[in-house]
């Protein structure tokens with residue numbers, strides 16, 4: 467999976483929750499699975515504000531942001547995409563995991579989200595996708611010196 | 612000044628770092644952390660701008676409250692109008708190499724503040740409580756103009772406490788109820804302390820912890836009685852004002868006439884890391900007759916690893932000859 471992913475260094479991922487929902491069991495499980503696959507995972511407290519998530523991504527220079535959403539938090543994700551763009555972080559890949567109604571998934575993809583994972587998604591699929599996206603982000607021309 | 616070995620994009624990055632643009636600092640940190648082909652030239656280009664920051668290392672056993680104390684220190688320094696950079700190191704999993712970097716959870720109240728920059732690092736198998744490149748990363752942050760740099764190490768409790776080389780002021784944090792306090796604060800860790808902090812002073816037995824630490828200091832060589840032992844409650848900032856003024860005192864003592872800090876210990880450590888890495892890379896990649904001869908000599912027991920390593924570093928005559936003489940001398944024929 468690693469060779470496919472084309473990583474130039476350990477993948478760095480921000481796992482976070484935005485909005486009002488405080489349950490973070492799901493994101494903890496995903497974070498642990500990513501660590502066990504060799505990724506470096508920055509873990510934040512829940513209830514992050516959108517501009518703060520963009521600042522975190524900048525400071526930590528992450529490749530991928532995983533947003534966990536249980537209630538209606540995913541509706542905030544398009545705002546996050548705008549904030550990342552404003553911060554010059556277009557190369558950062560965003561995935562959303564959680565309960566996202568089918569008819570709203572396309573809106574997220576249109577806003578630039580790379581992938582949406584629904585409850586019951588295969589963990590190996592999640593990990594492989596994150597690695598692949600991290601490789602793409604690391605090789606983005608905007609990040610080369 | 613143009614710097615050798617830097618692309619145009621690299622030189623622009625250096626300018627932005629020195630102007631204090633956080634995104635530029637962050638990108639350079641990634642280059643340095645991963646020791647890319649640009650890392651060495653980037654560091655050389657910012658070297659002249661370092662030595663201004665107050666670098667504070669925070670070490671101590673797991674759960675003592677290091678991250679919470681960092682959070683409280685950020686609060687104090689921000690109130691005083693200083694900008695604060697944080698370098699937080701968490702352990703990498705020895706099995707997968709991955710890591711969960713969670714120290715900044717405790718610093719969340721400052722995460723929106725543009726005067727605060729927190730960066731997490733995985734130790735990547737490096738012992739001694741830090742990542743291998745931590746000293747170089749501090750140089751970048753220092754050059755970028757952050758007034759205060761707080762470095763939280765892995766809660767090691769080991770004697771190899773490298774934070775001593777890279778931070779000018781070393782806080783060793785302990786807390787009551789971490790089992791045997793004297794065990795938790797091992798001798799080696801105590802020796803590097805400029806200030807001993809007993810955190811969680813809201814808990815019973817805090818006084819006892821303080822007393823036993825002071826007793827331990829008395830047993831040590833002269834001078835160590837003078838190491839201050841301060842009590843804090845990181846969760847409420849109790850005792851933080853005293854801690855900050857003690858840090859200021861120590862910092863003042865260390866400044867030279869030009870108001871800069873002597874960075875030679877940090878530079879020495881960075882050089883040691885660079886030598887080690889280069890030696891490893893060369894040995895693994897190079898096909899040289901000298902090295903091959905040394906390997907044969909090691910295989911046959913004709914020389915030992917220490918003598919062989921000295922031969923590699925000393926170079927010059929064929930390594931095999933040197934190794935052979937060293938071994939002769941050692942066995943004292």
Ligand SMILES: Nc1nc2c(ncn2[C@@H]2O[C@H](COP(=O)(O)OP(=O)(O)OP(=O)(O)O)[C@@H](O)[C@H]2O)c(=O)[nH]1
Nearest residue numbers: 672673674675676677678679766810811844845846
């Ligand atoms: N009662 C009390 N609890 C505290 C104090 N300081 C920290 N804690 C708590 O102690 C626990 C550990 O705090 P951390 O700041 O994560 O400790 P740490 O030393 O950074 O831990 P590691 O990074 O895992 O080594 C948390 O639950 C804190 O809320 C304090 O002064 N009093």
Ligand SMILES: [Mg+2]
Nearest residue numbers: 677678714763
């Ligand atoms: Mg911590």
